[in-house]
Amino acid sequence: xSLNDMPQKDLEIVCPAGTPAAFAAAxxxxxxxxxxxxxxxxxxRNFPGLNFDRDEMADAIHLAHSRGVRVFIAINTxxxxxxxxxxxxxxxxxxxxxxxxxxxxxxxLVEYAALHHPDLRRHLSVQASAANxxxxxxxxxxxxxRRVVLPRVLTLPQITALNHAIEVETEVFAFGxxxxxxxxxxxxxxxxxxxxxxxxxxxxxAEHVRYxxxxxxxxxxxxxxxxxxxxxxxxxxxxxxxxxxxxxxEKDRYLxxxxxxxxxxxxxxxxxxxxxxxxxxxxxxxxxxxxxRVIRAFREAIDAxxxxxxxxxxxxxxxxxxxxGTTGAYRKEWR
Amino acid sequence: xxxxxxETSVPTAASRGEQRARIxxxxxxxxxxxxxLRDFYFRLADEEAVNIVYLGEVVxxxxxxxxxxxxxxxxxxxxxxxxxVVFSTxxxxxxxxxxxxxxxxxxxQGILVEANDLxxxxxxxxxxxxxxxxxxxxxxxxxxxxxxxxxVRLCLAPELDRPRIAALSMVEGVEFEIQVxxxxxxxxxxxxYHARAYDLHKDNCQFVCGRDPDGMEVTTLAGESFVxxxxxxxxxxxxxxxxxxxxxxxxMGVGIFRLSPQRCDMIxxxxxxxxxxxxxxxxxxxxxxxxxxxxxxxxxNGFFYGKPGMTDIGEHQGxx
Numbered sequence: 001x002s003l004n005d006m007p008q009k010d011l012e013i014v015c016p017a018g019t020p021a022a023f024a025a026a027x028x029x030x031x032x033x034x035x036x037x038x039x040x041x042x043x044x045r046n047f048p049g050l051n052f053d054r055d056e057m058a059d060a061i062h063l064a065h066s067r068g069v070r071v072f073i074a075i076n077t078x079x080x081x082x083x084x085x086x087x088x089x090x091x092x093x094x095x096x097x098x099x100x101x102x103x104x105x106x107x108x109l110v111e112y113a114a115l116h117h118p119d120l121r122r123h124l125s126v127q128a129s130a131a132n133x134x135x136x137x138x139x140x141x142x143x144x145x146r147r148v149v150l151p152r153v154l155t156l157p158q159i160t161a162l163n164h165a166i167e168v169e170t171e172v173f174a175f176g177x178x179x180x181x182x183x184x185x186x187x188x189x190x191x192x193x194x195x196x197x198x199x200x201x202x203x204x205x206a207e208h209v210r211y212x213x214x215x216x217x218x219x220x221x222x223x224x225x226x227x228x229x230x231x232x233x234x235x236x237x238x239x240x241x242x243x244x245x246x247x248x249x250e251k252d253r254y255l256x257x258x259x260x261x262x263x264x265x266x267x268x269x270x271x272x273x274x275x276x277x278x279x280x281x282x283x284x285x286x287x288x289x290x291x292x293r294v295i296r297a298f299r300e301a302i303d304a305x306x307x308x309x310x311x312x313x314x315x316x317x318x319x320x321x322x323x324x325g326t327t328g329a330y331r332k333e334w335r
Numbered sequence: 336x337x338x339x340x341x342e343t344s345v346p347t348a349a350s351r352g353e354q355r356a357r358i359x360x361x362x363x364x365x366x367x368x369x370x371x372l373r374d375f376y377f378r379l380a381d382e383e384a385v386n387i388v389y390l391g392e393v394v395x396x397x398x399x400x401x402x403x404x405x406x407x408x409x410x411x412x413x414x415x416x417x418x419x420v421v422f423s424t425x426x427x428x429x430x431x432x433x434x435x436x437x438x439x440x441x442x443x444q445g446i447l448v449e450a451n452d453l454x455x456x457x458x459x460x461x462x463x464x465x466x467x468x469x470x471x472x473x474x475x476x477x478x479x480x481x482x483x484x485x486x487v488r489l490c491l492a493p494e495l496d497r498p499r500i501a502a503l504s505m506v507e508g509v510e511f512e513i514q515v516x517x518x519x520x521x522x523x524x525x526x527x528y529h530a531r532a533y534d535l536h537k538d539n540c541q542f543v544c545g546r547d548p549d550g551m552e553v554t555t556l557a558g559e560s561f562v563x564x565x566x567x568x569x570x571x572x573x574x575x576x577x578x579x580x581x582x583x584x585x586x587m588g589v590g591i592f593r594l595s596p597q598r599c600d601m602i603x604x605x606x607x608x609x610x611x612x613x614x615x616x617x618x619x620x621x622x623x624x625x626x627x628x629x630x631x632x633x634x635x636n637g638f639f640y641g642k643p644g645m646t647d648i649g650e651h652q653g654x655x
Contacts, residue, residue, distance in 0.1 A: 078473035081495075082502030108476025128453075128471075132428045134437070135453035138460075153525035158430050165431075181569070182427055184471060186522040187494040188562070191571060191644040194637070196494055198471065219557075223643060226557040242522075246561060248532045248553045255528055255553060255564070329525045335537040 011268065011305070012278035013298050014072065014171060018050040018285055023060045025288035030299030033070040035103060036060065037284065042090040043074045044105075044127055045284040046201030058097050070100035074284075076125035077201045078106045088112060095120045103149065104128070105184055105198075110143045123147040126173070127184035127197065133165035140168045147171055149280060152262070153182050155332045156270055163275030172271060175294055175316070176282025178262040178328050180242050188241045193223045204240045211236070220244075235259075235322055243321075263325030265301050265314055270330075272305065290319060354590055356612040358605055359387035359512060361595040362423040362449075364520065365565055366398050366545040369405045375596065376409035380416035382602050384609035387591065388413050391423040391440060393451055393469070395527075395566045396433050397540070410446075423449040426469035427523045427567065449490070460484045465512075468492050468520065473499065475506050482509055490593060493519040493575070496641040497583070504587040511588060515577040516604055516625070517595025518550055519644065521562060522569040529566050548598045560633060560645075573635025573645060578621040580639050581611055599629045 015031035017023035026034045037043025039051040052060060061071045073094040079087040087109055094102045095117040102120060104110045105127035113122055126149040130136050139145040147169040150159065163170055181188070189203045190196035197203045208223040218230040220239040227239035237243060242256040262282070264271070271279060279302075281294055294316060301311050317323055328334055360379060363372060379385055390406045390413075392399045410420050424437045434454055441448055441458035450456050451469035465488040466472055466481050478489055488510040491500060504511050529551060530540040544551075550563035550570055560572040574597065577584070581592070592612065594604055604625060611621040622634070637646030 078471055079476075080502075081474040081499040082505075084474050084476060106471065106473065106477055107480050108474055108478075111480050112476065130453060132430065132434055132452075132454050134434055134457040135428070138453055138457035153427065153429055161430065180526060181522040181524045185426075185469065186569075187519075187638075187644065188522055188569065190494045190638065191521055191562070194641065194643040198473065199494065225559055225561065226555040229556050244555075246553050246555060247558070248551060248564070251532075252556055253532075255532060256524070256526075256569075332538075333536070335526050 011272050011276065011302050012171075013295060013302060014278050014280045015291065015295050016176075016281055016284040016286065017060070017291065018045060018047075019288070020052070020056050020060060022284075022286065022288045022291045023052075024063065025292040026295055027064055027067050027069050029292045029295035031069055031295055033072055033100070033278070034060075034064055035072040035074050035280075035284075037074040037076075038090050038093070040086055040090070041080075041201050042077055042087050044076045044125070044197050044201045045074075046077070047206070047285055050285060054093055054097070057093075057099075061097050061099060065098075072101040072103050072123060073099045074103040074125065075109065076103050076105040076127045078127075078198045079109060080199070084108070084112075091117060091120070101147070107143075110139070110145065114143045118144070121146050123149065123171070125149055125184075126151055126179075129182050129184040131182070133162055136162075136166045136168060140166070147277065149173075151182050151184075152179050153329050156267070156274055156330050157332075159271075159276065159330075160274040169277035170275070171278040171280050172264075172276050173262055173282055174264040174268070174271070174279035175298065176262060176286075177240075177321075178257065178260070178282075178326065180257040180328075186242075192225055192241060204238070209239055237321060258324065258326075259322035260324035260326040261320035262328050263314070263316065263320055264327050264330060265298060265316070266311065267327060267330060268298075268301055268311075269305055294319065356585060357386040357591045358384055358608055358612070359389060359591050359593045360385050360601065360605070361514060361517070361593045362389040362391050362393050363596045364394055364518075364568065364570070365548050365550060365596075365598075366395070366542060367402075367548055367598075368545070369402055371548070372402055373405045373409060375601070376406075377412055378602060380409075380412045380418065382605060384602070384605040385418065385594075387419040387421065389421045389423045389449060389593075391449075392436075393423050393426050393467075394523075394568045395544070396425055396436055398542070398566075399436055419447070421447045421449050421465060423467060424451050424455040426451040426467075426520075427525070428452045428454045429525065450486075456481065456484055463487045465490065468514065469523075472503070475503060478503060478506050478509065482506075488512060488591070490514070490591075491589075493521070493571075494638050494644065497580075497639055498641070500584075500589070500639070501587050504589060510590055512591035512593055513577070513584060513589050514575055514593040514595055515581070515608065516593075517574055517597050518563055518565075519571040519575045519595075519638075520568060521571055521644075524567050524569070527567050528564040528569070532564065571635060571644060573633040573647065574629060576622060576625060576634035576636050576647075577639060578608075578611055578618040578625070579636070579648065581608075581618060581621075585612075597629070603628045
């Protein structure tokens with residue numbers, strides 16, 4: 001029996017790891033599965049100093065499997081035309097290293113994996129933007145996709161209806177950075193910097209970030225473009241384009257999204273009732289202390305849920321951007 | 336409604352460059368009044384410069400009921416005039432109601448359809464269809480897969496650069512199209528930014544997007560041009576302008592040049608492009624003519640040249 005077939009608690013926690021230390025912390029804190037990527041452009045968190053070389057990945061998988069924890073390898077950028085070899089190698093190595101699943105976004109790659117590694121479990125990345133039953137039917141029938149990570153555009157009722165209409169598992173984001181755009185369909189970053197999540201595995205990349213002083217105002221810029229201006233009493237945030245403050249209709253505002261993190265811990269029971277199989281924590285760029293605290297809080301919450309106990313109070317407020325939490329698109333009002 | 340199907344010959348990479356380039360009018364991405372749409376398409380029907388016309392609501396399903404009749408009428412008129420007519424599907428499909436729209440378009444007989452979401456591919460499989468710019472096709476294997484599903488044409492995604500387009504265009508047996516004029520689609524969201532900017536909820540949006548038939552400009556706090564909002568869609572502020580790349584695109588085998596409708600004299604835009612593609616004017620003159628048609632608009636074209644999309648390379652690059 002493979003780990004994938006083992007009986008699981010009904011709502012899994014899928015945790016990020018960008019370093020071996022964070023990986024160990026996630027395993028220790030109670031993750032059901034950990035997702036990680038190779039140290040190159042094949043994954044959507046292609047940041048300097050992050051991710052795993054092949055040996056580190058082998059060690060991480062060994063550690064996880066010895067603790068009954070599964071490992072998903074994210075190969076979720078879009079291959080460069082004329083040069084798909086790095087992406088093919090990543091899939092081949094994920095199979096060789098006995099990863100429990102690969103998380104893929106590109107249809108050509110999904111087909112490659114299905115053809116060359118039929119036994120390697122295939123999950124669909126959120127970057128593939130599959131948000132409806134017909135798209136998911138196409139992917140499951142044609143390429144044997146077993147799980148779909150849902151784009152952060154759907155409401156809870158929409159997720160419930162979707163789960164009734166499809167046979168594959170669904171995984172939803174529950175904590176961390178919140179994409180306000182449909183993932184995999186956003187070129188804001190390349191519009192301003194030339195580098196994007198789909199092509200390069202980066203969004204609003206750090207090498208283009210500058211902070212400048214304008215009197216007592218702190219100005220955050222991305223490739224020379226002003227993303228925000230912070231008064232002395234305001235916490236300064238990283239200039240992710242969709243989280244900036246802009247001028248529209250002669251008003252200055254957070255047009256796309258306020259500085260806030262997704263925090264769906266309070267609605268875990270609703271995810272379970274909606275037929276969701278797994279909740280995902282965002283943050284492969286986060287350190288091990290952050291990972292440990294978030295995973296532990298979610299582990300406690302899900303254990304309480306299973307035991308029919310009330311949720312323990314959340315202690316994650318200080319880990320949220322600007323201290324604010326949002327349930328994003330899961331609540332219709334957000335739209 | 337059978338015109339336009341079956342007559343698209345399948346070119347090889349070698350032969351593509353020699354066929355006469357065609358000009359297409361992309362779907363209207365903005366919320367235009369029905370009468371404006373009707374006038375727009377009836378004028379297009381009589382215009383020689385445009386060969387292909389894409390119709391249909393791509394951005395917001397709430398707008399569909401207002402244009403349905405007019406678009407059906409326009410399709411008939413355009414087909415009578417000898418245009419290839421294509422229906423474009425919704426780009427962001429989030430529930431069964433949205434799927435109903437995609438399905439109705441996809442399963443109508445005798446209509447060529449542009450798929451802008453995987454759901455449309457599911458419905459269109461086994462028939463000839465077009466892969467729209469909202470589907471992610473970044474490398475050859477993905478295109479080949481869609482071709483086995485029935486794809487006969489790919490409209491390239493906006494952020495693709497020259498080397499990627501060159502590599503993709505080596506795939507044989509499929510037509511390539513690229514947007515060369517108008518605001519570029521950059522992102523989609525479940526959230527309506529138009530409603531948000533007007534302090535309205537999406538469910539009670541009062542169709543405020545209709546107030547900005549060319550999109551609503553968003554600037555930075557320093558007053559710099561940033562993006563443009565069109566309902567749930569975010570677009571480029573600059574009008575994409577690829578006259579300087581036309582020759583190179585032709586050499587790569589791109590045969591269809593898409594103009595994305597803005598509220599300006601699109602017929603004049605199409606004629607300028609026709610003259611460019613037929614060799615009557617050069618890229619510099621084409622650009623100068625475009626500038627006169629949309630005075631005050633910024634042109635951008637960085638994506639093609641591997642730069643930030645908001646860059647304007649100007650008129651001298653890429654002509655050599």
